[in-house]
Amino acid sequence: MKKIVLLTGAGMSAESGIKTFRDSDGLWENYPVEQVASHDGWLADPTLVTEFYNARRSELVKTGPNDGHRLVAALEKDYDVTVVTQNVDNLHEQAGSSHVIHLHGELMKVCSSRDTEDPRYWQTLTAADCRVEPGTKAGDGSLLRPYIVFFGEAVPNISVAADHAAEADIFIIIGTSLNVYPAAGLLHYVRPGVPVYLIDPKPVKTSGSHEVKQIMKGASEGMKELIAILKTGEV
Secondary structure, X not given: OXXXXXXEOHHHHHOOOOOOOOOOOOHHHOOOHHHHOEHHHHHHOHHXXXXXXXHHHHHHXXXXXXXXXXXXXXXXXXXXXXXXXXXXXXXXXXXXXOOEEEOOEEEEEEEEOOOOOOHHHOEEOEOOEOOOOOOOEOOOOOEEEEEEOOEOOOOOOHHHHHHHHHHOOEEEEEOOOOOOOOHHHHHHHOOXXXXXXXXXXXXXXXXXXXXXEEEOOOHHHHHHHHHHHHHHXXX
């Protein structure tokens, strides 16, 4: 069974109504990134950061996966599929994808602020109970913080994602500008000669030795076109 590895970004979830951070009306327009997505911001005002992600969760639980997410999940019928996502939502999982690697954390999880990667103190929130009261403590006595990779912090899952990229027989990129590292560097781990497809309605510059075939559509329509290509066997 051929292995497909997908790298997905904000454009994957945009059709579900989730605001992106970097577009002109994105979330960074309302909040300086240093305040809500950096370690210094957390130390300066953990209440502000906690409430920011409470608001993001309350938005997320009102949405659902779109056709693009569902079509990605449907690939598992015919392929060994790994989804590597820059998104912190859980829409891939909701759509049925069974192997999802989150590079930038998970919005529906909270963790110890002393050691974010200690699984003993991870908590997964539910749609019915997704609010964290500021000041709530983790099991180790530190403040509960969002399980989000803040700017400037290491990306724990990047080496795992790189290993999967190196094993891909087909590599698909959806809804990302390839401007955010280290995620954008995953393309460099794809073996020479492996077909690479990029789904995004806007032109995306790619670098390196790979020939990248771009489908200039949104996630759902782009996935429909790509699945038709895969069915022909002409990849």
